[in-house]
Structures are given as C-alpha cells and as structure tokens.
Amino acid sequence: MSDSALIDAARDFNRFYTNFLGVLNKAYLDTQFTLTDARVLFEVGSQERVSAVALVRDLHLDPAYLSRILKRFKAEGLMETTPDPDDRRSQIISVTDQGRQQFQDLVRRSNAQIAGRFDKLAAGEPQNVVAAMKTIRSLLDPEAALPPLVIRPHRSGDIGWIVESQAKFYSEEYGWDMRFEGLIAEVAGRFLTNFDPAMEYGWIAERGGINIGSVLMTNGGDGIAKLRLLYIDKSARGLGLGKTLVDECIRFARAKGYRQISLWTNDILSTARTIYVKAGFQLVSEEKHRMFGPELNGQTWVLDL
Amino acid sequence: MSDSALIDAARDFNRFYTNFLGVLNKAYLDTQFTLTDARVLFEVGSQERVSAVALVRDLHLDPAYLSRILKRFKAEGLMETTPDPDDRRSQIISVTDQGRQQFQDLVRRSNAQIAGRFDKLAAGEPQNVVAAMKTIRSLLDPEAALPPLVIRPHRSGDIGWIVESQAKFYSEEYGWDMRFEGLIAEVAGRFLTNFDPAMEYGWIAERGGINIGSVLMTNGGDGIAKLRLLYIDKSARGLGLGKTLVDECIRFARAKGYRQISLWTNDILSTARTIYVKAGFQLVSEEKHRMFGPELNGQTWVLDL
DNA sequence: ACAATTTAGTTGACTCAGTCAATCAATTGA
DNA sequence: TCAATTGATTGACTGAGTCAACTAAATTGT
Known part of the structure; x- marks a missing residue:
C-alpha cells in the first residue's frame, strides 16, 4: 500500500470514527453535562488528583473555559481544589464523593452504549475490535500505559x-x-x-x-x-x-x-x-x-x- | 466478566481518540470552516451527489442547521442543489468546481496532519495502524457491506x-x-x-x-x-x-x-x-x-x- | 538580589454554532 | 380523498466556547 493510500485510509477512518463517537457521546446528552463537562469529569474521576494545567493540556481546553467549568463543579459540590504545596499558583483537583457518583454514572452510561454496540457483534469480534484499538493506541500514543x-x-x-x-x-x-x-x-x-x-x-x-x-x-x-x-x-x-x-x-x-x-x-x-x-x-x-x-x-x- | 474489561478498554480508547481527533481537527480551524462545515463539505465532496436527508442521517445533524449551512454554501458558490425528480420535496446536493477546490484543500490539510503523525512512526507502523483501523471499521460500521x-x-x-x-x-x-x-x-x-x-x-x-x-x-x-x-x-x-x-x-x-x-x-x-x-x-x-x-x-x- | 519574563489561573465581554418549535409543501397510506 | 407522514425552511433563542486583559506566584538572567 502506498503512503498516500495509507493516509487516505486513515482519513476515511477518522471521518467514520468522528461520526461514531458523535453517536456514542449522545449518552451524555441525557445528563446535565455537556460533552466537555463529561470529559473533564472523566479525566478527574479516573485520575483522582490532577492539576488544572494537566487538564488543559490533555483535553486541549481553553483555560478560561476550564476555570468556569471547575467553578460550577465546585459550586455543585462535585469537585474540590486544594492549592499545590509545591507551587501555590497551581491547584490540585479531585472529585468529592458526590462527584464520584456522577462519574460512575457516566461510566455506566458510556459502558451501556459500548455494550450495545458489542452485542451486535459475533462472539470474539469485540476482542478483535479491542485488540485493534490497542494497536492503534500503542502506536499513536507512545505514552499509553498497557493495561495490567x-x-x-x-x-x-x-x-x-x-x-x-x-x-x-x-x-x-x-x-x-x-x-x-x-x-x-x-x-x-x-x-x-x-x-x-x-x-x-x-x-x-x-x-x-x-x-x-x-x-x-x-x-x-x-x-x-x-x-x-x-x-x-x-x-x-x-x-x-x-x-x-x-x-x-x-x-x-x-x-x-x-x-x-x-x-x-x-x-x-x-x-x-x-x-x-x-x-x-x-x-x-x-x-x-x-x-x-x-x-x-x-x-x-x-x-x- | 472479562466482557467488562473489554468495554473498559473500548471506553478508554474512545476517550483517547476523542482527544486525538480534537487535535487533528484543528487543521480546519485555519480555514473559514467550522468542524461541521468541514464534515458536510467532506461528505458532499467525496460522494458527489447526496440528498439532504442522507446527510442529516449520516452526520447526525439537525435538519434546520444543515439547511442553513447549505444556504451559506450555495450563497458562496461552493455547492448547488437540484430537486430530486423522484420526490420533489427532496433535493440533490453536489459541489461546484469552486466547492471541489475547497474540498481538496481540506483533504490536503487533513492529509498533512495525518502524515505528520505517521512521520513519527517507525517503518511499517503506519501499515499496522491502518490495518487496525480497517478491522475496527469493518466490525463497527453497520453500513459497511457484510463480507460474504x-x-x-x-x-x-x-x-x-x-x-x-x-x-x-x-x-x-x-x-x-x-x-x-x-x-x-x-x-x-x-x-x-x-x-x-x-x-x-x-x-x-x-x-x-x-x-x-x-x-x-x-x-x-x-x-x-x-x-x-x-x-x-x-x-x-x-x-x-x-x-x-x-x-x-x-x-x-x-x-x-x-x-x-x-x-x-x-x-x-x-x-x-x-x-x-x-x-x-x-x-x-x-x-x-x-x-x-x-x-x-x-x-x-x-x-x- | 532583583528586575524581567514566564506560567497558573480568573474575570468580563462577547458571538456564533447549534437547538427547538412552527410552518409549508410534497408524498404516502387507508 | 383526506389524514398522517416526511423533507425542508424560517424565526427566535441560548449557552458553549473564545479572546483579551488582569493578578499572583514562580523562574530566569545578569
């Protein structure tokens, strides 16, 4: 396969997967959260303790925007921030118990969407999909830690x-x-x-x-x-x-x-x-x-x- | 159940790929188009002739929103519509020569982004990525023709x-x-x-x-x-x-x-x-x-x- | 040591991408 | 033939996300 055929194929896949994720992300639309809210909650929920800069970097957010989202989450009692002792400009964000519940609810909704897709597949096919995902991830994201x-x-x-x-x-x-x-x-x-x-x-x-x-x-x-x-x-x-x-x-x-x-x-x-x-x-x-x-x-x- | 490990892995990949696509899609931000504009132009440009309903369905757009986008594209001379002879409520959308140029420009920008990523990989790795993409697509895309x-x-x-x-x-x-x-x-x-x-x-x-x-x-x-x-x-x-x-x-x-x-x-x-x-x-x-x-x-x- | 620069985060002000409801016109179905 | 459905458009709206200006802490260079 030539380089340009590879790139075309990748572009085509990205187009497909953009749509695919659009459908999956509908899961969040039933909740009070926007997609960005959900991404933030996901990131904080799964990492437990993150700095705001890290969120801005990893999720490619506008700092101003993130600042407002966090303000809202704090007001709703979903998250709390403590100043980073090493750098008092910076703050460490973590979820409260209530926030963790919301996070787990999102995980459940997201899982249900994925399970719905996987149910339509033949036995063994989900394994193939996941194996392919891991291939892509490990190559495109060298930082990715292998699951244990x-x-x-x-x-x-x-x-x-x-x-x-x-x-x-x-x-x-x-x-x-x-x-x-x-x-x-x-x-x-x-x-x-x-x-x-x-x-x-x-x-x-x-x-x-x-x-x-x-x-x-x-x-x-x-x-x-x-x-x-x-x-x-x-x-x-x-x-x-x-x-x-x-x-x-x-x-x-x-x-x-x-x-x-x-x-x-x-x-x-x-x-x-x-x-x-x-x-x-x-x-x-x-x-x-x-x-x-x-x-x-x-x-x-x-x-x- | 190990099913849940699979689903977790898939959810994790989706989170990763949402970010990844977010970065790639920055390519469009240098142009006059929004991401949705670009998706419409991509779809019409690569299919040549599409109906508006098909676009709404495939891209999961609001019909009102698409209507406005098409109106703008027509005003800018990028697309033209002709009534469907079989159903005069419906219309067939196609790109003009000028629209095709814009489409090809988007393709070039998108390709450059992907090529940039692929350049960082070792020889042979892009092939593996694309093969994995095809695996995922063939399994998750219900529209994809079933192999015999x-x-x-x-x-x-x-x-x-x-x-x-x-x-x-x-x-x-x-x-x-x-x-x-x-x-x-x-x-x-x-x-x-x-x-x-x-x-x-x-x-x-x-x-x-x-x-x-x-x-x-x-x-x-x-x-x-x-x-x-x-x-x-x-x-x-x-x-x-x-x-x-x-x-x-x-x-x-x-x-x-x-x-x-x-x-x-x-x-x-x-x-x-x-x-x-x-x-x-x-x-x-x-x-x-x-x-x-x-x-x-x-x-x-x-x-x- | 200290001014200059950089980095983390916040606030004010704004806009336009995207949504919802109502409407019209063509088609389908009973 | 008339009611229900479907494709498309328009008016009216809003809130997600952006940009620029600012404060405060940390870092750098001399």
Missing part, C-alpha cells in the same frame, strides 16, 4: 482458547497438522472432565480482557505433577511471562506436596526450553516422532521438588 | 474455536459448568485424532475471516453417522444457517452411504430442535441428566436415510 497483566484461574471458554491459539500458532509457524490440535483438545478436555480442584490448576494470563498466555497443571499420579500446554501469545513474548507461569506451577506443585514435575515438549521450541532449563528442569528422555506431520524431537523434562 | 458468508471445511484452530465459543455461550446462557467444555473438547479432539477423510467431515461457516458456525459429522459405526457440535454464533442467528449446515450433513451422509444419522442434544435448545424436526429427525430416547450442572433433558434424535 492479570493471572487468574481458568474459566469457561479458556480451554477452547488454548486449543485454538496453540493450534493456529504451531500450524502456521511449524506446519503441524490437525492431529496436534486433536491431541491438545483431548488433553485439555480430560483436564476439565477429570478436574481435581485440590491437586490441579489452570492459569490464564490476560491483559485488558484478552487472553495472552496459559499453563495447566494436572495430576499424573505417583506424586508427579504434569505441566501442560504452556503458551504465550506472540504479543506478550519477551516479557518473562513464560517464566512467571512456570514459577506459579512450581510453587503450586510444592504447596500441594508433589515430589516431581514432568513435562513433554519438542526441541524446536527453544524459548520454552530455556525457561525449563533456568527453572532447573532436567532432560530425561528424547525420541523422534512424526505425530504432527513434520519430524520432531519429543523431549521429556522433569524437575525434582 | 462462506462454508468451508475445518482447518487448524477451528476445533478450538468451536470449544471456546460453545463453552462460553452455554455457560453464560444456561449456566453449564466446565464439564461441558471438557466433554466437547474431548469429543472434538477425538474427531481430529481419529479423523477419517473418507467418511467424516467438519463444516465451518465464516464471514470476513471470522468463524460464525460449525457442525461435525463423525462415523459412529454400523452405517450410522453422528451429527455433532452444531453451533451458530449469536451474530448469525435467524439466517437459516443452522438449516444449511444440517442439510450439508444430510447430503454428505447420503453420499457416503450411511443408513442413519443420529445426534444427541438437550431439550432446552429449542431452535436446534426445530431444525432437526423440519429435517425429518425423530426423537428416539430421552433421559434426565446433570452432566453440566443444571438438570437437563438429554435427547437422542435419528434420521433414517
């Missing part, structure tokens, strides 16, 4: 996600065929059907509502815990997430009194192998196989606890 | 998708627990590991690269074909896609010489049942069970071919 990475237990849909994302990845990257997907679907399915909450666990790493990594720990009997289906999405590699998940597993296995962790992998997955080696795993056996199409070196690694 | 619905054989990742989407749906809608996900993961996994291309098949319905429906046909032995994991995503219901997929199955089973199709479902899934009844399936047995948490009525249906 959360590690949580697995829930409905996660196992399917593990199967889908791993199958796609290994198929595209290494040409593994669908027998691989079949195998992990069976493994993951058995994990759920025989799930023993006392001795087993599934970890999902997610960021901003999007799954980006997983690992399962299953009971192999004889005091051996099996580490299975470790996977880190492309977008989250190089952050040490693999290590974090493996460490979680080890901690869990120790806590549950397992005497050994065992795992099966293939030698071409060198990043994973590095993680296992660093965690102290030892290679105990290796065999060539063609379970998934191309010839591979299957490896079994164990860690004595 | 395609029914194709299953491939890597599809089985995982089936598990994920069904697990999420039945968990949210009917409160089924993760044993359901485990069961379908095992069923779907065995489908792949024992796959017999001569007698079995998986159909995936997809639109614009996104899966929206599925059904599998497996060999149950004794000349019996099993229809499994029929699923239509929310976004594609009511289009007869379920019937289409079941018909595909029946055609396939006939062609392969099966003597009967059998399937297992639960009575609360009434839409699916309607499809089976219409296709000629007969209920042969029914039993209560609690395999997935809530009490359900499992049903076996068969169709003699």
